[in-house]
Amino acid sequence: MGTTGLFGRGLFKAATGAVSTLILSAAMSASAFAEDTKEILGQPTDKAMGWQLPGSALKVKTENFYDFGLFPLITFICLLVLVLLAWIVIRYNKKANPVPAKFSHNTLIEIVWTVVPVLILVVVAIYSLSLLRDYNDMPKPDVVVKATGNQWFWTYDYPELGVTDIESRLREDAKDLKTAKAAGIPYLLEVDNVLVVPVNRVVHVQTTAADVIHSFTVPAFGFKIDAVPGRLNNTWFKADKVGTYYGQCSELCGKDHAYMPIEIKVVSDAEFDAFIIKQGGKTRAMLASEATASAAAAEEAAASAAVTASAEASASAAAPAADAATPATASASAAPAVTPASAAVAP
Numbered sequence: 158m159g160t161t162g163l164f165g166r167g168l169f170k171a172a173t174g175a176v177s178t179l180i181l182s183a184a185m186s187a188s189a190f191a192e193d194t195k196e197i198l199g200q201p202t203d204k205a206m207g208w209q210l211p212g213s214a215l216k217v218k219t220e221n222f223y224d225f226g227l228f229p230l231i232t233f234i235c236l237l238v239l240v241l242l243a244w245i246v247i248r249y250n251k252k253a254n255p256v257p258a259k260f261s262h263n264t265l266i267e268i269v270w271t272v273v274p275v276l277i278l279v280v281v282a283i284y285s286l287s288l289l290r291d292y293n294d295m296p297k298p299d300v301v302v303k304a305t306g307n308q309w310f311w312t313y314d315y316p317e318l319g320v321t322d323i324e325s326r327l328r329e330d331a332k333d334l335k336t337a338k339a340a341g342i343p344y345l346l347e348v349d350n351v352l353v354v355p356v357n358r359v360v361h362v363q364t365t366a367a368d369v370i371h372s373f374t375v376p377a378f379g380f381k382i383d384a385v386p387g388r389l390n391n392t393w394f395k396a397d398k399v400g401t402y403y404g405q406c407s408e409l410c411g412k413d414h415a416y417m418p419i420e421i422k423v424v425s426d427a428e429f430d431a432f433i434i435k436q437g438g439k440t441r442a443m444l445a446s447e448a449t450a451s452a453a454a455a456e457e458a459a460a461s462a463a464v465t466a467s468a469e470a471s472a473s474a475a476a477p478a479a480d481a482a483t484p485a486t487a488s489a490s491a492a493p494a495v496t497p498a499s500a501a502v503a504p
């Protein structure tokens with residue numbers, strides 16, 4: 158290394174300088190961020206870097222995979238390549254190494270640089286597939302919501318609860334930074350009609366579109382799902398904190414693509430039921446009791462039908478052997494058996 162020229166040393170200095178500047182600026186921005194800003198759940202924070210605060214357990218898992226898996230791995234590989242590159246440039250340039258070696262292969266090193274990346278990719282794949290499976294295997298949903306993308310707003314339906322066509326558009330005062338600040342709402346994110354869902358419940362999200370492709374995306378819940386005309390795409394989330402969560406259409410869909418945000422309000426079960434009733438729908442409890450009542454009614458009807466059928470069967474069996482008076486007796490004896498059942502159905 159004694160012959161390392163000025164060029165080599167200069168480059169090394171530049172490289173270490175760049176790395177230390179990067180580290181320093183990252184540290185400075187992190188401390189500045191800690192002082193100046195407080196992250197707000199469900200929305201982006203000014204000057205912040207990295208993820209929004211997570212709003213569900215699945216998002217936490219996704220973030221952990223990136224923060225403790227992919228990001229350190231990417232950083233390590235980048236630094237390794239940088240160091241190797243710097244070493245080659247400094248140690249083996251024309252001045253430092255005037256007589257180059259003539260060999261062209263090294264079996265061991267070639268095996269290593271093939272096998273090690275394969276192993277790294279296998280580990281990444283195992284974690285990725287586990288995460289994909291979690292996103293894919295939806296638990297039994299408590300609420301189904303359907304989000305339809307339109308140019309340029311969203312419409313929301315609760316198909317099972319009888320609530321349809323809630324149009325959700327960007328609020329006028331959110332379109333301008335000054336008016337948004339004055340109103341205390343997030344710029345370009347606040348809508349007139351929000352999508353309301355209950356907390357700690359599995360929400361099944363169906364997406365489609367009425368015109369062109371849109372994308373239903375909410376960072377805090379870690380989903381981004383295309384809304385495609387003529388298709389019904391599915392995802393799910395389970396919000397673990399009450400609050401308001403913002404997202405945006407994430408598929409370029411025309412001139413007002415930037416002005417069709419998504420706002421999800423996560424509320425308690427009681428508030429959710431109140432919202433559904435206000436929208437003219439039926440709550441899950443109402444539907445469940447209706448279902449129980451109609452099941453009971455169906456059971457009663459089936460029971461009374463069976464009684465009638467058996468009465469008729471006995472009547473018809475009695476008929477051939479009896480004289481003209483017997484059918485009247487048979488129907489008279491069948492009648493009381495039917496009556497209590499039909500009386501029970503009536504109320």
Ligand SMILES: [Cu+2]
Pocket residue numbers: 306307309370371372406407408409410414417
């Ligand atoms: Cu869109």
